[in-house]
Amino acid sequence: MANTPYPQSYYAASANPVPPRPALQGEVETDVCIIGAGYTGLSSALFLLENGFKVSIVEAAKVGFGASGRNGGQIVNSYSRDIDVIERTVGPKQAQLLGQMAFEGGRIIRERVAKYNIQCDLKDGGVFAALTSKQMGHLESQKRLWERFGHNQLELMDQKRIREVVACDSYIGGMLDMSGGHIHPLNLALGEAAAVESLGGIIYEQTPAVRIERGANPVVHTPQGKVRAKFIIVAGNAYLGNLVPELAAKSMPCGTQVITTEPLGEELARTLLPQDYCVEDCNYLLDYYRLTSDKRLIFGGGVVYGARDPANIEAIIRPKMLKAFPQLKDVKIDYAWTGNFLLTLSRLPQVGRIGDNIYYSQGCSGHGVTYTHLAGKVLAEALRGQAERFDAFAGLPHYPFPGGQMLRVPFSAIGAWYYSLRDRLG
Structure with a gap:
């Protein structure tokens, strides 16, 4: 059977050593079979194991192979569409619940890191940087909105103040969220996987789910085995393929590109980001x-709709990096990679149940690091019969992409072109 290695990313090159995990x-037999060993699957598994469930995870490649091990490594609160949009969509009662949960994912990550002693270079502090006065106005209203839901670790920054935390001349201001922050994302996933195993959970790598046999006692079929379970959690996100057709129609994998410089040295690194905050x-x-942690700059951006891998990632991202930091013009790029996230038309996550015993969460739309950790907790609650928070997510509206799977890429690309034009025109 083919052995799928990690992509050649900085994260894979600097990952903590882990034991090989055999294929199934x-x-x-198990209580819960989880498909996918990324953050959603690992978070679900941890909460379930802590509550006495027997859990097996099947993973097509390796732990954290997908977005969980390739992302920008930033802990960003809330959802891809903020709470005010949710409120307009579903009304105040449901929005209240979702608003209360909007800052929980980051707390869960910190709890996991502390409880299971996960070595993943956790640092506090995330900056939202405004390029226009319109964006600054948006941050001001975002601060008021988040504070309404009890989130108070926020500071608005004027032009002078933002220069103290990021050496980029483009920004007119910003907002600092001290409950944001950053991590080595693959090492977080690997640490969570070790925690799952320490509680008796089993993870099978190089074990893709090829078919789900639905019914009262569902079975997940893999190339050389099968898992009989009481419940299934589908946590494959952008790497799920067509395993669950009704989920594939409502979502689209998108690629984002990331580069990592050579080590910059303490002095240059400190001039760029003196407090070591992350920035978006x-x-x-x-x-x-x-x-x-070894003083390289990780820089990401851009979206490729439909998730093809662009030929030259460095050519796409390096100019963006130099626009922010022209002082890096002679710096070498050591790593460049792409990773897929799953976009939904509403840009809100899709959570739900198929039949009585197949649960899913997907479509973080680029806000996955914190949301997936919350999703694991919400899914675990639902399996224990506490469905209020699960139902709040499950009640969000979901739309199929116009024109079905064939047209979802061009439609989304046109939408993105419109928005990027709007960004450029301020």
Whole structure:
């Protein structure tokens, strides 16, 4: 059977050592079979194991192979569409619940890191950087909105103040969220996987789910085995393929590109980001960046709809990096990679149940690091019969992409072109 290795990313090159995990051979029985060993699957597994469930995870490649091990590594609160949009969509009662949960994912990550002693370079502090006065106005209203839901670790920054935390001349201001922050995302996933195993959970790598046999006692079929379970959690996100056709129609994998410089040295690194916060700008197609523990700059941005891998990632992202930091013009790029996230038409996550025993969460739309950790908790609650928070997510509206799967890429690309034009025209 083909052995799928990690993509050649900085994260894979600097990952903590882990034992190899065998593929599933033969038949096993469990309470919950989770498809996918990324953050959603690992978070679900941890909450379930802590509550006495027997859990097996099947993973097509390796732990954190997908977006969980390739993302920008930023802990960003709330959802891809903020709470005010949710309120307009579903009304105040449901929005109240979702608003209360909007800051929980980051707390869960910090709890996991502390409880299971996960070595993932966790740092506090995330900056939203405004390029225009309109964006600054948006941050001011976002601060009021978040504070309404009890989120108070926020500071608005004027032009002078933002220069103290990021050496980029483009920004006119911003907002600092001290409950934001950054991590080595693959090491977080690997640490969570070790925690799952320490509680008796089993993870099978190189074990894709090829078919789900639905019914009262569902079975997940893999190339050389099967898992009989009481419940199934589908946590494949952008790497699920067509395993569950009704989910594939309502979502679209998108690629985002990331580069990592050579080590910059303490002095240069400190001039760029003196407090070691992570940064994202407020454009629709945003740029995001941060320093690693060995003082490299990780810089990401851009979206490729339909998730093809662009030929030259460095050619796409390096100019964005130099626009922010012209002082890096002679710096070498050591790593460049692409990773897929799952976009939904509403840009809100899709959570639900198929039949009585197949649960799913997908479509973080680029806001996955914190949301997936919350999703794991919400899914675990639902399996224990506490469905109020699950139902709040499940009640969000979902729309199929116009024109079905064939037209979803061009439609979304046109939409993105419109928004990037709007960003450029301010």
